[in-house]
Amino acid sequence: MTGSSGLLGTALVKALRDDGARVVRLVRRVPRGDEEAFWNPAKGVLDPAVLEGAEAVIHLAGVGIEDRRWSDEHKREVVRSRVEGTRTLAAALAGLTVRPATLLSASAIGFYGDTGDRAVDESSGAGEGFLAREVVVPWEAETAPAREAGIRVVLLRTGLVLAPEGGMLARILPVFRAALGAPLGSGRQYWSWISLDDWVLAVRYLLAHPEISGPVNLTAPEPVTNAEFTRVLGAALHRPTMPLAVPGFALRALLGEFAQEGVLSGQRVLPRRLLDGGYTFRHKRLDEALAAVL
Incomplete structure (x- = not known):
């Protein structure tokens, strides 16, 4: 597994080890013990022997999109970290004599661009914008050598x-707990969410179902608008929310270019392939999910 020290990777490593799996973490420092191995995706360094005998490879590594303002350099690093890492890993997998059966590779619903009120699923094409065209499309394309190798x-x-321990929710909880939560921009943009529990369970489900391949949306079946998210989160915390929305121009001044694609735009994304495949969500509704994670 790459990206094993992040929010998702940490939870997934624990779940897989609790299942009895041996997880080897690919790290970019000196390994500590035989359950870590070194790789350097920027230089294409990965000993193929590390992958020999693996049942599956899970690739989650990439620079955080929201880590800092979208300067030109940060945007280049967001793209580079995903494209170079995926390229290094896919090439190493394709070159093996005995290959793992499965590669689960991180991606994002940013693929769909701003969908407005339109619901999209895995059959929908790529949208427009930096995240869709410059990040997700080339990121996913780099998995081709692994797929072509069978x-x-x-x-x-x-x-x-x-x-609550990471991601967007961790960033906004202090604001909502101070009764300062408010809709952002129009509030009509859709936020497609998933609880951390369901994300981990869905990945384990995908590992166990070899008939599923290609893109899979890891989102709950009931996306909500930002205004609804604001209302439900305030209710879950028993805190009032502000009656007036934070205007778009203020968000652009605060967050820069990220504000438009990361906050003011939205995706109404449905997990069609998980539902059709028989996956049962633990948390279908936002109020249920927030009650559980908080």
Whole structure:
């Protein structure tokens, strides 16, 4: 597994080890013990022997999109970290004599661009914008060598993951607990979310179902608007929310270019392939998910 020290990777490593699996973490420092191995995706360094005998490879590594303002350099690093890492891993997998059966590779619902009120699923094409065209499309394309070598490739198009210890929810909780939560921009943009528990369970489900390949939306079946998210989160915390929305111009001044694609735009994304495949969500509704994670 790459990206094993992040929010998603940490939770998934624990779940897989609790299942009895041996997880080898690919790290970019000196390994500590035989359950870590070194790789350097920027330089294409990965000893193929590390992958020999693996049942599956899970690739989650990439620079955080929201880590800082979208300068030109940060945007280049967002793209580079995803494209170079996926390229290094897919090439190493394709070159193996005995290959893992499965590669689960991180992706994002940013693939769909701003969908407005339109619901989209895995059959929908790529949208417009930096995240769709310059990040997700080339990121996913780099898995091609693994797929062409006969490895089952699943693209984990992940939405907003709800967990109090990290991600967007951790950033906004202090604001809502101070009774300062408010809709952002119009409030009509859709936020497609998934609880951390369901994300981990869905990935384990995909590992166990070899008939599923290609893009899979990791989102709950009931996306909500930003205004509804604001209302439900305030209710879950027993805190009032502000009656007036934070205007778009203020968000652009605060967050820069990220504000438009990361906050003011939205995706109404449905997990069609998970539902059709028989996956049962633990948290279908936002109020249920927030009650559980908080």
